[in-house]
Amino acid sequence: MDAAFNEETFEMENPPIRVLHLLQRMEPAGVQSFLMNLYRDIDRSKVQFDFLVHYKEHQFYDDEIEQMGGRIYKLSVREDYNLVAYARELRTFFSQHREYSVLHGHMETLSGIWMVEAERAGIPTRIAHSHTAGFGKGPKAIVRELFRYQYPRHATDLFACSKAAGDFMFPGKGYRLIPNAIEVEKFSFRKDVRKDVRLELGIDRDAFVVGSVGRFHASKNYSFLIEVMKKLSSLKDNCVLLLVGDGSERSHLEDKVHELGLEKVVRFLGKRQDVHRLYQSFDAFVLPSRYEGLPLVGIEAQASGCPSFFSTGVSAETGITDLATFLPLDGGLDAWARAIADADAPFSREDYASVVANAGYDVHGLADDMARFYLERSTPAGTVSPEGVMA
Template sequence: MIRILHIVPNMQAGGLETLIMSWYRNIDRSKVQFDFLVHYQGKFFYDDEIERLGGKIYYLSVRDDNNFIKYLHDLDSFFKEHREYKIVHGHMESLGQFYFRAAKKYGVPVRIAHSHNSATEPTLKGKVKGILAKGFPKYATHCFACSELAGQFMFGDRDFTVIKNAIDLSRFQYDAKIRTKMRAELNLTDKFVIGHVGRFCTQKNHKYLIDVFEQIHKRNSNAILLLIGKGELLEEVKAYVAEKSLAGCVQFLGVRDDVNKLYDAMDVFVFPSIFEGLGIVAIEAQESRLMTVCSDVVPKEANVTEYYKAISLQESPEKWAESICKYANGYEKKDVTDKIRNAGYDIKKSASMLQQFYQGVLTE
């Protein structure tokens, strides 16, 4: 058995973490096993499942205590002790040069730098992380990216391989019975339901989404907005909703393990990110036969069905609202599974390809 060490912030329920878990569930775990080096103390959404599947989780504390000197010491100690890892798959750009350097020092032959974004947040923290991320490929032996845009952003002229953010197609197929059930449970039976899934951070552009929803609600007082996820800007967004007097028609649902069912309850999925590596939730929403309205900075690889529409962030919230409200009276729900599979987003095929890479790269 090959044990792969994935290096991540933590295993909370986000796009990156969901992707890794989808790979993990679909690989042959008698041949390839995943372990995780995380950067926060505490218990996170996927930890129990990882342990059930046979994985190990190692906890560092740098994101809690910001003690960088201790972090470098901890990395050195970890790779000195854990000589069993021959493949390290890194998903944290800003700290990559440090953990890959330690891995190289202690003889890890395969060090994969995986780019998941096409920009950094326009904040001081984002700018610092962007500067640090320039060193991400320095000690890497292989470069992966979730899209051409994400690869070009992170690796420039260096060769990289696009590994698409695939999904479990069977899990996200539309089910009319589930739609009826979920809408009844959430008191949405007669509502025009707008949905969004994403961490509450600058990248996901929640305040602009609230501005758009304000205009939707002016046009259609039956409109409801479902916000799924959590993050550092959650309370700020809640305050903004209250400021707009929209608290009665915006529901904050937190982190959920039934997002596939919530897609069925929605009428339109809105995704106004200021940048994205790919936007895996846009693929999930389309597989759910859900009209998916995205900002035009979302990479073109996410546009795989007739349920996708891109709008510029330079357009006004009124223009976004006008486009979204066109779907208030419903639309035909056609099966698009073959289109999404043919575009390369089938997790079974993706996991198989990744497993073959892991098994083959050590014999090169």
């Protein structure tokens, strides 16, 4: 008689391959949200994600990662910025963790060190993934420019969230487009959710609500958005701006709100776990970034059926529905305010989730594709030699 199938034994004998993602930290930002969308949907009996990050502090997604079986390794480079020690720490890490045959990198910063150490350790698949189409200005931008040219040099595969991001980070090189996919049905518009969220936030049902979601960073240009709200408030009564997120620019933005007398107009909601619900309460989504690759929040807003206004610094590929409007930052505050005010016209929001899914931004299909890629590129744990050949 054949032995009964033992699922537990099968899983022990066929553990999932582990993919190592390298990035700054698992904070609630675009790249991290994209990775978590993928991680939640991928078949974790076959592919598990681990994370090598550069900040010691506990981060927004750490608990969820560990609940799903992921491991988080935290480097110490941010403590003293000793790059020699950083290279040594990486070398030790890769020598102690020979289970990884796929390294998926999401930051060009320091890539001249971490990508080199990964290659030296013999990791056969090393992915450089571009998530941005610009760096802005200033000393940090200069440093990032230096690393931009090193990023693809020791990679085996190049990925980009958009053509703009790929052409910027990997000029003249071939790369694979990986859409910033979302769990589309989660963002589908529901009238009852809209009503509930406004009630929870104490917002009038007839208020005109503008929203934006993202890190409070200079690149996001939220100071400009606050100035636009000053103009919009003169055009429409009962306007509200909901800013969802946090970051280094928060105190500056709060000062700006006070300076313009918009304390009753602008509300800071901080980091939220229920962003998908908050979109339902918006009448307009606005992202006036100085530069963007393909912002995940722009896809989410359109999936919720929300009229969406982007600066021309945002990749045109973000406009996947007729809800998207692109405006130049030098077009003036009045032009932005009037365009947003016109979004108040009644229309149906219910059908846009399917439009976004049909455009290829549903994470279910992407998760299957990425699982196949990772599995094809994986090798049995412990079989990769320092020279990168099978032992």
